[in-house]
Amino acid sequence: MRITWSSTSPFVRKVIVFALETGLDARIERVPIKTTPTTPSPELSRYNPLTKLPALQTDEGTWLFDSPVICEYLDTLNAAAPLIPREGAERFDVLRLQALSDGLVEAGLLCRYESLRPSAHAWHVWTESQLGKVNRALDALEIEARDGRHFSLERLHLGQIAVACALGWLDFRQVAGDFRLARPNLAKWYGQFSERSSMASTVPHEE
Numbered sequence: 001m002r003i004t005w006s007s008t009s010p011f012v013r014k015v016i017v018f019a020l021e022t023g024l025d026a027r028i029e030r031v032p033i034k035t036t037p038t039t040p041s042p043e044l045s046r047y048n049p050l051t052k053l054p055a056l057q058t059d060e061g062t063w064l065f066d067s068p069v070i071c072e073y074l075d076t077l078n079a080a081a082p083l084i085p086r087e088g089a090e091r092f093d094v095l096r097l098q099a100l101s102d103g104l105v106e107a108g109l110l111c112r113y114e115s116l117r118p119s120a121h122a123w124h125v126w127t128e129s130q131l132g133k134v135n136r137a138l139d140a141l142e143i144e145a146r147d148g149r150h151f152s153l154e155r156l157h158l159g160q161i162a163v164a165c166a167l168g169w170l171d172f173r174q175v176a177g178d179f180r181l182a183r184p185n186l187a188k189w190y191g192q193f194s195e196r197s198s199m200a201s202t203v204p205h206e207e
C-alpha cells in the first residue's frame with residue numbers, strides 16, 4: 001500500500017497512528033506530498049480529485065480517500081481487535097468522536113487559511129465563527145473526557161486516535177490558544193495518550 005504523506009497533516013497522522021496501532025504501518029509506503037488550497041499538488045490530484053491529503057492506494061491499485069474511509073479499510077485488514085466497533089451503539093460513539101475531532105480540525109484549518117490571506121482581504125467575522133466551532137468542539141470533548149466512558153486508555157479505538165491527532169494539530173498550529181486552559185480532564189487524558197509510541201513517533205513538524 002502507499003499513502004500520500006505530510007508530517008503536518010492531522011488527517012494523515014490519524015491514519016498513520018491507526019496503522020501503527022494495528023501493525024499495518026510496515027505495509028504502507030509513505031509518498032511525501034506538499035499541497036495547499038492555493039497551490040494544489042498535480043500529483044495528488046491524480047489520486048484524489050479533491051486534492052486533499054491523505055489518499056491511500058491499496059495493493060490492488062485502488063486509491064481510497066478520505067481519512068475515515070481509509071481507517072475503515074485498514075480495520076478490515078487488521079488481524080487484532082477492531083479499532084472501529086463493527087456494530088451497535090459503540091460503533092456510533094466512535095464514529096461520532098471522529099466526526100467531532102475531524103470537524104474541529106476542519107474549522108481550525110479554515111481559520112489557518114484565513115490567517116494566510118493578504119491582510120486587506122482578511123474576514124474577521126469568518127475567523128471568529130470558525131473559532132467558535134473549534135472551542136465548542138473542545139468543550140464537548142472536555143465533557144466526554146470527564147465522563148470517561150469513551151476515553152479509557154485500556155480500550156483504544158479510532159475515536160481516541162482522532163481526538164488526540166486533532167489536539168496535537170492545535171498544539172502545533174496554535175490557531176485557538178492553549179486548549180488545556182479550563183479543560184483539565186481533556187488535558188490530562190491527552191498528556192497520557194500522547195505517551196503511546198504511535199503518537200510520540202508522529203509529532204507534527206515543519207518539513
Ligand SMILES: N[C@@H](CCC(=O)N[C@@H](CS)C(=O)NCC(=O)O)C(=O)O
Nearest residue numbers: 009010011036037052053054066067
Ligand atoms: N475530510 C478529509 C480532510 C482532508 C484535508 O482537509 N486535508 C488537508 C491537509 S490537513 C488538505 O489536504 N488540504 C488541502 C486543500 O484543502 O486543498 C479527510 O479526513 O481526509
